[in-house]
Amino acid sequence: MNDLHTEATTSSYACVYGAQMLEDGSTRFRILAPRANHVALIIGERTLPMERDGDGNYTLIANAKPGARYTYRIDDRLVPDPASRAQPDGVLGASMVVDAEAHDWLSNDWRGAPWRTAIICEVHVGLMGGFAALRKALPRLAAAGYTVIELMPIASFQGARNWGYDGVLPYAPDASYGDITSLKSMIDEAHRLGLAVILDVVYNHFGPVGNELPRYAPEFFRTDISTPWGAAIDFRRAQVAQYFIDNALMWLNEYRFDGLRLDAVHAIQPASFLKELGDAIRNACRPSGRYVWLILENEHNTASLLRDDYDAQWNDDGHNVLHVALTGEHEGYYADFAKHTTEQLATFLADGFIFQGQQDRRGTHRGEPSGDLSPTSFVLFLQNHDQIGNRPFGERLIQLTDEANLRAAMVIVALSPMIPLFFMGEEWGCRTPFYFFTDYEGALADAVREGRRAEFAHFSGFTDPVRRKKIPDPNALDTYTRSIPHADDDERTREWSRWFSDLLQCRKQLLVHRLEGTRSLGCEVLDDKAVYARWRLKDQHDWEIALNLSDRDVPLPRDPATKVVWIESQDAMDALDRGVLQARTAIVLVREVTGDRLLA
Incomplete structure (x- = not known):
């Protein structure tokens, strides 16, 4: 679809759930707990019973100032707010009341830019040092030629570090990255520099620690289907759908993100929720002068979604065939791209998707015809968090292929009419690995570590258990610290940076303004x-x-x-x-x- 034009707003979005401050200074608290017998709000020294409605919602209006800590007592169990806006002490601690309108925005004239102008750098906020440190890095990223910063998920998770895809409280930015003010200040500064900011959101599952919903709202989940991460979320229920729609609108309106990238939407059922979400965002953000972008990750290659509510999809097919051509790797999902690599290179450059209804290696028909779509309907990349971090040793492509070939492939990413995405550090030829990392303890830490190693048991080079034990432990602090991008102050780094910047300048000067209708x-x-x-x-x-x-x-x-x-x-x-x-x-x-x- 064309870019969403929406009206900029300085007011908070009135979410159905959570702690919502009202105009009279009081705060309305609401939680969905249909299986609970009694629910009370615990705030300070007060225990306040909440009133139930016919849909299983518990609501209470109380005097509560910004910064007040609160929890819910559901029967005999204390739980945080599943729609908490802030968790200063982590996902197992108390929630905090937030004044969504407290920030003094400086870049009030920012309206964004058309989708065709996007040149994306994907970053992990923790590895960048948090919101405040990322703010300081923005001038460097802008100078490299990027026009968009994409944040990996920031929803609150258990522990001090995480990839982000184990978030359990999707309304609350994780406290380890900084407070709400530092996040908004980072976005404000990005806009001042002419950079858009988009956020990766996870609406297909919750993380393994801190999600209390199954105890008091099992209706939130389906019993008939599951996902790789556990029980599927039941988007057929209006209250569940509203919970996630409100979350999307919160990020767009209260934080002024310029767009959202929806993780693994192929795990969202029914798929009609995606239409509902897209329509809700367009209807809630009244047409005006602001651009809002919606991007998908979708193994199903559902081209029809890209003709309506969604601007683009990550082009995994394009990545996969380029990776095979560069490295010769052919195991796992790369097997689908190893036999007819050259023909598939031609298909993805012409049509976007390679799989447009054909059977994959598992015999599954995948995809829809995509040749009529604009090239800007596809986000093209050689590396991202998945494609590096899901390798046993987190190697970047620069360590896996000939450098001349890598540069040639980067020219395709940067100068094809598709939308380019690069992973943090590609702008200087970063060689630092990017591992999968978590911060769990006890049995869960053991399960994650051994599960991670078991994933590669059937790959060549890892059939030997001794070899598999060399795969870094995701929970080890060293696994995280070794993933922090490091740039050497040498001529090779400086030359690569100049080359990369020239590449993006070429796109900006000669291609971007000619892309509409391509x-x-x-x-x-x-x-x-x-x-x-x-x-x-x-x-x-x-x-x-x-x-x-x-x-x-x-x-x-x-x-x-x-x-x-x-x-x-x-x-x-x-x-x-x-x-x-x-x-x-x-x-x-x-x-x-x-x-x-x-x-x-």
């Missing part, structure tokens, strides 16, 4: 791992990319009607003049179809 003209196979893709831009110029990820040169007759936009070296230019596409090279060209000149 359509694919197809992609031809030149040779093994060598393809030639073409797109018709808004102004009717043809944008063309020739990619050769093989170790040999291939014929490429030079069309005199094209002009070179990006080429890696003079040697590659000389080869092109001879009608040859050099090995391990990507070349970007433009065909000036009209009389207007794209290049000076």
Whole structure:
């Protein structure tokens, strides 16, 4: 769909659940607890019985100032608020009343930008040092050429460190990253610098520690289906759907995030909830001058969602085939991309998705036709938290493939008409690993550690239990600290940074403003791992990319009607003049179809 234009707001969104401050200074508390016999609010020295309605909601209006700590006593058990806005002492501690309107915003004229302008850097807030440290890093990220910062999930989790996908209180930013003011100040500063900020949200499951909902609201979950993380959330229930819709609107309105990336929506059933969520966001955020983006992660490749409420989907197919072409890896899901790699390279560049209804390696029909979609409906990447962190030793691509080939593939990410995403540190050629990490104790820590190692038991090199024991323990502090991105102060780092910045500047100057209405003209196979893709831009110029990820040169007759936009070296230019596409090279060209000149 086109970008959502919504009206900027300085008022908080009136969520159904949680502690909501009212205009008269009092606070309304509400929790869904249909299986409870008695619910009371514990605030300070007071124990206040709450009133039940016919839907299993318990509500109470009480005098409670910002900063007040509270819990709910459900029968004989004390629990935090599942819609808590702040958990200063972690997910097992008391919740805190928050004044959602207390922050003095400075960038009130910020309205965002069209989706086609997005150049995304995905970051883990903890590894960046927290909200305040990330704020200080924003000028560097803007100077690198990024226009969007995407935060991995920040919802409160158990322990001092976590990937973020084990959040259990989705309304409360985790206290280990900083307080609410520091988060809002970071977003405010990003907007001042012209950077949009989007948030990764997890609506498909809760983490394993601190989720009390099954005890007093088992109706929140389904008994007939499960997910890889446990019982599925029951989005058929209006109260459950509202809980997550309110959460999305809170992030967009109260924190002024510019968009949301929804994690693993293929685990959300029924899928009609995604339509409900998209419609609710559009209806609640009245059309005006602000841009709000909605992005999906979806193994089902549901192209129809991208024609309506959602701007784009992470293109795992594109990543997977590029990864196979770069590394030769063929185990696990990479097996789907190992036999017809070159043809699949051409398919993803032409159509976005590779799987558009075909059977995958498990015999499952996956995907919908996507060739009619705009290239900007796909977020393309070579690395992200999953693709690095889900490796046994968290290696980045720079350690797995030839550097020339890696640069050629990065040209595809940066200069194809798809929306580019890079993982923190790619802008300087980071070699620091990114591990999977948690902070659990006891039996759960043992289960996570051994479960992690068992995942790789059938992969070559890990069938030996001794070898598997070398996989880092997710709970070890060292696993976390070794994942903090580190840039060497040397010429290699400086040269890579200059190259990367030039790449993004090329996109900004020559491509971004021509992307609206762009359509694919197809992609031809030149040779093994060598393809030639073409797109018709808004102004009717043809944008063309020739990619050769093989170790040999291939014929490429030079069309005199094209002009070179990006080429890696003079040697590659000389080869092109001879009608040859050099090995391990990507070349970007433009065909000036009209009389207007794209290049000076």
